[in-house]
Amino acid sequence: MKKGIIWVCLQLMLVLTSCGAYLNQPFVQSRARIGENTSPASIIQQYPPSEKIVVGVYKFRDQTGQYKPVQNGSTFSTAVTQGGTTILLKSLEESGWFRPIERENIGNLLNERQIIRNTRQEYANGKKVTMPPLLFAGTIIEGGVVSYDSNIITGGSGLRYFGVGASNQYRQDRITVYLRIVSTSTGEILKNVYVSKTILSQGISANLYRYVSLRRLLEAETGVTKNEPAQLAVKEAIDKAVELLIIEGVVDGVWKPSGGKKAVDVITNYYQEEKTLADNTLLFNRKQEVRRARNSMSALAGVSRITGDYSNPEFAFGFDLKFKYLFNNPRLSFGGSVGRFEIKNTGIFHEAFLTSSINFEYNILPYDKLTPYVYTGFGSVSKVNLDNTFFKLQLGGGLEYLLTNKIGLMLNAESIFMLSDDLDGQSIGTKNDQIWRVGAGINFYF
Structure with a gap:
């Protein structure tokens, strides 16, 4: 009878506290797949621009200098991806509002064009060799990942009784991205925005430690830990910054969407609602909303x-x-x-x-x-x-x-x-x- 009760408790512990560990644990290798869609459908995709904006990005990198946090010792791995420029170029392309041009490795591009020109000249038999001109950017985008705050919230809970216990822990980090768009003709900063994104880590564990009879010890342990990928968090923050850059530009008349004044009004109303929500939300996602009537x-x-x-x-x-x-x-x-x-x-x-x-x-x-x-x-x-x-x-x-x-x-x-x-x-x-x-x-x- 005693062994039966222990066995039932063990099964309940496994089922109720660690289903995710058994339903989602990887038993086999997975093949490469298309990257995850980090951002939901945006209003800017419903109202494309009247004309796409040619934009150049020279660099968009980690400016935090933050290394990956570890419990013991030190690590030389950075907490934030160093490929911010590549991620930003992808976000600009997906927005449907920009025509990104290569500027991060402009030296490689110019060298390759020179090789093409020299090769064609060699076999041109005296004919003039020309190449199409490079696009020039009417605007450039600058900025970077300016902060990575570790452990802004940590906590957990647990319970142990008679050798049976379960616990959970969580940790939340925060990443902040700044983005600005600059006119190449005047040097004026047309818009400057910033976006923050939290990164969540969770862990659940359960264990059993009991003597079922003389010199018979039953010990069992299970658990699962889930960490939100930092790279996807950076991608989502950059996607949101690009969206905000476009929306604020439409509201302030920097550029115009197709659809005329009606589209501008829809985007403006959407922006005002989101801005009001952001202004009424403090750190740790505490919403300053007057919920109670007089x-x-x-x-x-x-x-x-x-x-x-x-x-x-x-x-x-x-x-x-x-x-x-x-x-x-x-x-x-x-x-x-x-x-x-x-x-x-x-x-x-x-x-x-x-x-x-x-x-x-x-x-x-x-x-x-x-x-x-x-x-x-x-x-x-x-x-x-x-x-x-x-x-x-x-x-x-x-x-x-x-x-x-x-x-x-x-x-x-x-x-x-x-x-x-x-x-x-x-x-x-x-x-x-x-x-x-x-x-x-x-x-x-x-």
Whole structure:
């Protein structure tokens, strides 16, 4: 029976945590294939230029000087590919907007043309030998990979129990590309853009280490690691930089797409939407989006427990209805609530109360779907028949998760500090009564 349980645990561990290792591990060699498509279809491909732009690229290289990070020792391998010019020329060609011409190895091209000219002259029998002229570039593109930041985010998690464990780790790097296009007639920099791209590495592992019987040790281990290729990340960043260069050029009137003003308007609207999203996104892909409307109503249900003059306090049911108004600063809000709760001491005291509160709330992450919040305020507690009223101060906090921008789920915890010691009908000692409340509910924004 014991061996059977261990075997089942081992199989579940292999299936649930390491499916990728067995479904994707390479058993055979793979043949060469067409390179991966790193970028999705772009709007610039829907609106080609009225006339393709002849462009030259002399160099587009790694300017970071960054070597590949390793855990131990040193390495002379660079973190960024040194073939940036080749990648950029491919991106320019794929965009459909440019006619790239050879400039990186212009010396080789001129030498070959000279060889052709000399060979033809030798067999021309006195005839004049001519060759077609080289295209000249109306613009040239400069720039490079300017930064490679390693380990901007690292982390992981793991669990081990009774010899069975599993863990995962992740690391994120960041690469930044600058690109500028220059007029060869005036030397003016027509456009200058930059793009950043993250590079993700992940690892999952699971293991088992158990004695199944005397001198019988069962040990098993499996795992998989996935690293995003840096070369593909560079290609994607360059593709995006070329796209941005074209779009900003269209918006600013540097060049024109076929389709006239209608095409310009479509591209401009697309650019404004993407720019707004980029302006509202901070480092680590945190989007600064105002998700919550000014007004909200919420309903919460939970339990309450008193710290008072009687012994053996118990949890008892309660609920609240809340209204909240957000100020211009989405971190701050003001609101009020009404509710009902019970306090109970086993075999001694059990009574229901009505409560009302005014609160000032602070949202810690107001632009995220999941935000912690804290609040403080004052209010009153009355018996159900409104016979006696007691004043209070409260301090609370919780978590809210937005299912949509209109509906959120809440977890809430609150401590109520009574300004008297008579809530439970007894006044013993020097400390006032205190009530702890925990609840969950739903919030509606409008």
